[in-house]
Amino acid sequence: MPTNDAESYLDHSLLTTADLTAFEQLLAAQRDRRPFTDSTWRLVLSSSARGGDGRWESAYALFRPAGAFANTAHDEETYVRMYFDEQGRALPDRPHRPGPLPPFGAELAEHLPGWTVQASPLNPGRHLAELRSQTWGWGRLPWDTVSAPHIALALTGPDGERLLAVRPGNDAPLLLGAAKPDDLPDYDPRAVQVPALVDLPPDVPPATVAAEVTSLGPHCLQAVWQARTRAATHAVEALRRLGSACIPAPGSPWGHGEIGSFDSPADRNRTAWPHFETLIDQGPYLVAGIRAAATIQDRLDPAVGPDLRRLYVTETALDRLREVRDGWRDAAARITSTHPEADRVRRRAENLRNEEAWTVGAPVADGPLPVLTAHLTPRIGFPVPDREEQVKAAIARSGNLPSHSTSLAAPASVPLRPGPQRPTR
Known part of the structure; x- marks a missing residue:
């Protein structure tokens, strides 16, 4: 089943009024638990969400072509994702045409040099659902997929x-909080400190909001880093256990395994693949963050310097793992369900993918990623004084110079070091 709306689901501009009516009838029949069929569409699944107070928030359903329609107008693997209001009326996607910022957003942007301020689309259905999904640690939200907020800005x-x-x-208060980053992994909420939602008065001036934004920013970077680090460290630990507890595949770079609970290397490789996928998704962010936060003193430090110098090996292995996954996805896309041996071919392709990942991924599992991320975590998102400031502070602490000397005063503002952004491919 498709997992990416933008790439896998049918564009709503291709739908007709008759299609929307069929969707509404199919959903209503399911809700009323009565039989109903349509010659062109079949309901695959539906989901409705209500808040803790029982208030309706959203509903969506997946449909796919049925009957002769599936063999002509649309491919049989095509799905349509459709949102509905509480009365069961379809809410087709509307194109997002960026417009000018509202006056409040434009004034806020003037107080945030270096930041991008954009107005979020507020069309009922998909756009409002996406706005809800972008919130991170907000709790119950005061809008749903039909009733839009007055204003929404992405910073x-x-x-x-x-x-x-x-x-x-x-005239409502302004809510300011974290937005989910791209490729956010699953994580233990107790291990990640997402900054709390800030509730600002309705008449708050943009300058005050800008101050809150710059204060929250570093904490957001820290939370993202914690989530990525936790996920990657867990994946590395799991791969190391698999490498030591199972029979290594012939020619495996992990050559000291013992007989374990897997019947074959193929079973072990299949278990390992989800952990490699985690590293494919999170590793580039962490490598970029390490390179941005590391200093020359780190490279000269005998405790972490050798690991930093080995980081390029991890980076190369991550690139190779991504190529393995991309190659698998291209191959899987060519395996149609009409192929007489589609299932066997697909399983064979997965086994080859898993085997290759196990071989080329060893430098990541045996590499320094967990050690380096743990070492640099306290610096992510927050100002780091340069070497000259560190030397001055050390001299002041030694008593050779008075700590209150004006010549040793910290600069009014220290620019943030680059955060853990994923490098552009």
Whole structure:
């Protein structure tokens, strides 16, 4: 089943009024638990969400072509994702045409040099659902997929910080909080400190909001780093256990395994693949963050310097793993369900993917990623004084110079070091 709306689901501009009516009838029949069939579409699944107070928030359903329609107008593997209002009326996607910022957003942008301020689309259905999904650690939201907030601004900082500023109503308080980053992994909420939502008065001036934004930014970077680090470290630990507890595949770079609970290397490789996928998704962000936060003193430090010098090996292996996954996806896309041996061919392709990943991924599993991320975590997102300032501070602490000397005063503002942004391919 498709997982990426933008790439896998049918564009709503190709739908007709008759299609929308069929969707509404199919969903209504399912809700009423009565039989109903349509000659062109079949309901695959549906989902409705309500808040903790029982208030309706959103509903969507997946449909796919049925009957003769599937063999002519659309491919049989095509799905349509459709949102509905509480009465079961379809809410087709509307194109997002960026317009000018509202006056509040334009004034806020003037107080945030280096930041990008964009108005979020507020069309009922998909756009409002996406706005809800972008919130991170907000709790219950005061808008749904039909009733839009008065204003919603997406804020992106120079180091990759991402926040949302939402005013639910015309005279309502302004809500300011973290936005989910791209490729956010699953994580233990107890291990990640997502910054708390800030509730600002309705008449708050943009300058005050800008101050809150710059204060929240580093904490957002820290939370993202914690989530990525936790996921990658867990993946590395799992791969190391697999490498030591199972029979290594012939020619495996992990050559000291013992007989374990897997019947064959293929079973072990299949278990390892999800952990490699985690590293493919999170590793580039972490490598970029390490390179940005590391200093010359780190490279000269005998405790972490050798690991930093080995980081390029990890980076090369991550690139190779990504090529393995991309190659697999291209091959899988060519395996149609009409192929007489589609399942066997697909399983064979997966086994080859898993085997190759196990071989080329060893430098990542045996590499320094967990050690380096743990060493540099306290610096992510926050100002780091340069070497001259560190030397001055050390001299002041030694008593050779008075610590209150004006010549040793810290600069009024120290620019943030670049955060853990994913490098452009």
